[in-house]
Each structure stands twice: as C-alpha cells, then as structure tokens.
Amino acid sequence: MPDALASWLRRRLLDLRQRLWAKPLAACVLSVMGVGLAWMLDAEWLMKDPPEVSADSIESLLSIMASSMLVIAIFAAGAMVSAYASASNNSSPRSFPLVLADDSSQNAYSIFVGAFIFGVVGLVAVENSSFDTVGRFVLFIETALVFALVILTFVRWVDRIARLGRQGNTNQRAEEAVTAAIRRYRRAPLRGGVPATGLPPDALAVEADEVGFVCAIDMQALQQCAADHHLQLEVAALPGAFMVPGRPLLRVAGAGQGLPGNVAASLRGAFRIAQSREFDGDPRFGLVVLSEIAGRALSPAVNDPGTAIDVTGRLVRIFVRWLQTAPEVDAPDFPLVQVPELALSDLVEDAFTAIVRDGAGSLEVSCRLMKALQTLASLGNEELAAAARAKAREALALAELRMELPAHLERLRSLASFAD
Template identity: 50%
Template sequence: MMATLISFERLRFLFNRLKERLWVRPLVVCLLSVSAVLSAKLADGTPLGSYFPELSIESVQALLSIMSASMLVIATFSVGSMISAYSSTSNTATPRAFSLVLADDVSKNALSTFVGSFIFSVVAITAVKNAFYGKASLFVLFVLTVVVFAMVIVTFVRWVDSIARLGRVGSTIEKVDNAALASLLRRRNAPLLGGIPITEEAQPGKEVHCSRIGYVQHIDMVALQAWAEEFDVIVEVVALPGTFTAPNQVLAYVRQASQDIADKDLSRLTKAFQIGDDRLFDDDPRFGLVVLSEIAGRALSPGINDPGTAIKIIGTLIRLISQWNEPAPDNCHKKVLYDRVAVPSLSVPDMFDDAFTVIARDGAGVVEVAVRLQKALCSLASLGDEDISKSAEYHAGLALKRARKSLDIEEDIAHVEKAAEFWCQ
C-alpha cells in the first residue's frame, strides 16, 4: 500500500531532481526535432499540396546544410561557456550554489535549441537526399526550417545576454535568494509539513535508525502516514530535511505501538526518508541561509576583500527572515493532513546561527560590515516575534564582542557600539 501512494510533494521533489540533469531537456528537444522532420511527410496525403508553391530540393538542402554546419559549432561553444560559468560559481561564490546555476533555464533552453536544431537539420538532409518528401511535404519542411532558424537566432541573442551574467556573484546570490525564499515560504505555509505538533508530554518510543550516512533531503509524509496507519502508531519525526544522519542518529520515534514491530517493517519506514550526499534547497530552508552566509564569508576573506557583497547578503538575509515571519496567506491551508505523523517546527535560533555566525566572525574586523550587521539585527528585533527578537539580541551581543576584539581603532569601536545602542536601552 505504501509503495502505491505518491504525494504531490514527492512528485515535486523528483521533478526538481530531473530538472537538474543537463541532458534531459536536450534529449526531449531532439526527439521533438526528429518527430517534426518525419511529420512533414503527412502533408503529401492532403489536398494542401495544390496550394503550396514548388521549391527546389537544392535550396532546402543548402539551408539545412548551413544550419547543420553552424549549430554543432554553436552547441560546442555554448557548452564551453556554461562550463566556464559553472567553474566561476564555485571559485567566486560557493560550490553549494552549483546546482542552482546548473538548473538555469536560459542556458538549458539554449543548449537544447542548438542541439535540437543540429539533429533536425541532419535528419532532414538525410530525408531530402533520399527523396523522402513530395511537393507539399518539402514546402512544409522548408517552413519548419525557417521557423527553427528564427528560434535559433532569438535563443542565441537571449543566451548571450544571460551567459554574460551566469556565474557572476550577483547572479548567484539572486538564484540562491530565490531558492531560499521559495523553501522558506513553503515551510511557512506548512510549518509542520502537514503533520501534528510534538507534545512535551509525549513518551519516547522505539528509535528508528538509518544505515546510510548522508543528509535528509526529503520526507515522504504520505508514506509515513500510510505506515503509521498500518501499524496503528504515531511516528515522531526527529530528522528534518537538512539533518546529517549516521547509523547512530535517530530519524524518528515510533510511539504508542501496541505490538512489536519487526526490523524489516522499520526498514520500510526509513525508505520514507530520502537520504543523499548533499543538502538540497527544496525542503531545507536553512540551507539557503547557509549558502548565502558562505558567499558572504568568502567575500570577506583577505584574498577577495569584498565587504560590499557581505553587506548585500546581510540585507538579503533580513528580507528572507522578514518574509518568513509574515502571516501565511488566507488561502493557505494549515489543516492537519497527516494525523499520525508528529513533526518539529523550524528552530529560529538555528536559523540565526546559519545566517549570521559566519558574517559576524569574518566581518568583525570590517567596521562597515559590523555596523550594518548591528542595524540589521535591530530591524529584525522590531518584527515583534519573541523568538526572533531573542535570537537577534543574542547574535548582536556576540557580534559586538567580536568587533571589540578585532577592531584596533577606538573610533571604529565607538561606531559599532553606537549602532548597537538599541540593545542597551
């Protein structure tokens, strides 16, 4: 029963993993190109042929030959440019953002168009040279060739504009920002993933472990609910997406079990936890904060010395946390969908640790970064949320201590202390 249930969230997770594969979209476009070449033959069986002008085979062959010769070169050039952009992302930003750059739609569409056009022209030339087309179908093929050629030109112009930004720090920050915001809003709208809250008086149950070492990437709540209903138990999730797991780490507890549950049945339960080698942005809101913090930390390194990027990321982090703190929309259902799965909520102190620890540590000796961090944390404290205010106050005090120890000039220290006056009131 559990294997037959596939939730929308599970499909979304699998679809996103498929989107990250560079070969998927070019393969689909290649198949469509071959289908378009062969489907042109259908025009010969219709009376439309009498309305079409007669074209010479040589003219169509010449156009297809030009396309086939140029598309392979352009496709090779595009791959080289994309690889350079991917390398730039790892060197100037952080390797953790590589998956987002790899999933860039403009680059994938460009590569797919170039490769698909090459396949289209090669298959069409082969068909034309073997007298596969009649008068009507040859004209249809000519029209398709002109359309494909126009698509190539438009795609190339758009791609050149995009590749100039792809891999740059600003573009990478924007992609991480969008991925983190989507994940945060998804968790805000479903803080318990559709499950029930964990009660303090709940008794510990049977521990569930996983033999694989890695990160929890996704939790299949439908599978957990089905398993819990089958054995009439409550499953208490411990390892949220982003948690590092090892054989000695607990994934979940099984509570209120009225019977002994075999190990093989518990192994079925662990299959609901997708374990992988890397953290993913989809269901792990904290990962986006970690990656943004890493980019800021690298910008503050002596080799790069770019405090402006760190200041920009501080503003991005403030906006992300502020949007996460906003009330969920009225049309967002927060009803319990899985009444046998207890899920912990996202920890605000952990979010602040992920977002600001690296910046406060590496930017302690940069007065403009230390001042901006104090002002940013003050703005977060004014949001009115108690957990956010406490975490902001804690990190502001810690950042002030680091700044006092790292700064040498009294005027710089006084500047940071003035920015921190909010906490001394």
C-alpha cells in the first residue's frame, strides 16, 4: 500500500475514533441487520422440527431490553462527558483527543445504543407477526447473545470508566501517543526522502497561503511533481510547524526564473494545514502536551508535584525508546525530496522547559529533574547529552533564583555537577 494512502487511511480512522457518533451508528446498523437476518432465515432456512419459542416470551425480553438500554446509554453518555471534562480540567486541554478516542468507552456506549435499537426493531417486528417458528427461534438466540454481550460489556466498562479521565490514565495515554509517533518517525526519519544537504542559493521558496499547523506531508505528491517538472525539493516545514502566509513550506531548485502557478499550487497542496496540531505524525506535540500536564500540576492552584515527577519519568522513558528504535535503512522512495531531521535539542526543549520553569522552587521536582537529565546525558548520544546538560544548567540557574534554603541549593548543585 502506498505511504500516502496508508497515511490517509490512518488519518481517517483516527478522525472516526474521535467522533462519538461513528461507532453507535455502526452498532445501530448491525442491530437492524440482526433482525433482518432472523426474517431472512425464517423464509429461507427450512429447519426440521425447530424449537418452539412463544412470541410472548420474546416480546418480554425485547421490552426489557428496549426500556433498560436507553437508560443505560444515557447514563454511559453522562459518565463519559464527566470523564472528558475531568481530563480537560485536570491535565491539559490538548490531551482531550486522547481521552475522547478511548475505544473501551466508545464500544460500550455503542453496544448499549445498538441493543436499544435491536430491542425496539425486534419488538415491532414480533408484535406485527413478522416471524414464524424459525424466525422466532433465531430472534430468541440473537436476543440472548445481545443480553450476554451487554452484561459483559457493562461489567468491563464500569472498571474502565472509573479510570477514564483520571490524571494517571491521561498521562499514560499521552505517553502511548508520543511513543507511537516516535516509533513511526524513527523508522523513517526522512519520510522516504533523502537527507537535507541544502539547495543552491537561487532556489525558490513555495510559501504557505493559510494560517495553521502543518499536520501531514504527501511525499508521494512531492516526488511526482518534482519528477514531472525536473525539480529538486527541500522541505522547510515539518509537521508541527506553525505557518502563516509568506512562510516557506519548501524550497525548489531547477525552476529557472519561476514556478508556474499550477506547479506551485500542486506543491503547496501536498502539505495539509489544520487549525491544531495532531499526535499522529508530530512527535514533538506529544512531548509538549506531557510538559503542559506537568506545568499545570505545578501551578499554585493545583500544587501536585507528584504528577510532575511522574511525567518526568515518562519523558525519560520516551527518550530511551527514541534511541532504542533504529531507523530502517532502505533506498529512498522519494529521492528528489530532501527532508531535515528533528533535532534532539528541540525535543529536550519541548519536553522539559515547563518543568524547569515551574518546578524551580520545588526541591523534590528539581532533584528528580536533575536525575532525569543526568540519565539522558549518560545514554551515549552526544547530541542528547549536550542538550540535557544545557537544560540542567538552565534548571540550576532558575533554582538559584527561587530557592531560599542554602542546604537545598547545595544538594541541587551536587546533582547538577554532571553538567559542568
């Protein structure tokens, strides 16, 4: 499957996961199809001596289902909304899409709504004598299965909803989102292109014409356009970059005096610009969200240094996974497109700036931060080590301005000695 198509499909699936109507709609369609299946088998499947199930018993079961499932579905929706509000208020508003995409809660809500529709449609069909003996037997089996599915789902969902929206759960989801984005990026840091070595000084810039964040780049479209018009391209805006009209998206060599309008439009159209950043193709965004969660926890209104310490440990784990994920060494799929790599110094800046700033007056947070930065400096990557030492010096300087007890400062200076 081409990378562009795979990226498009993944983006569409992620969009659907964040739409609360998608799965309930699918469950409703399946429920109607289930009743239709019983009607079809009633007409086509000539079962010998089928078990006799009275219409009254089926009506009783379907009536119970239709009356109870609507109440449970409303309760589920209320619990989910409360969890979503808790996630937005207690952590970072940018973490809301992660909580919204919780599969377990969406599946439970969809099953409850689907069971309600199944009960209503089945009840109408039975009361209008739409089934003979085989149809009633099949509908009875389907009703029993739906009841079993509802009970199992409800028991599992109660355990899940008790955790949804809690701080630890939100932190875990943010870490998983960053880890997934990092693994995708590290396997193909150049997105199938070639390293950015720079274009001639006379290279032309293709500028953005709208305001927003770069969320995805269609490398296949860039390669095709470059091959058709004998161009060499250099990407100037990676996913996560904030664009305004006049800021270059990429630079173009081989265009002579200028690019035709249709070519510039094609190149510009390969960049998808949205109003907000996305976790999928932007590893830096997940780090920013985790850093925001820690900064919010350290605010005077919340005063929760434990969450900041927890986030610091997660950030160390993320950088370790970054180094452990080896890039896939393959021939470039898009040799006419040069792509710059992310700088580890920028990742360290995204991850720890808020913790350094807001935790400078807290001894426990500052000490944990120094230990985390010392760990990063000892992982054997010179670029990461330099960035960690620079951030440690910054943290020490801020702590010296805010900490009043000399013993605390002395302890912190001892931990920061690795950055000298």
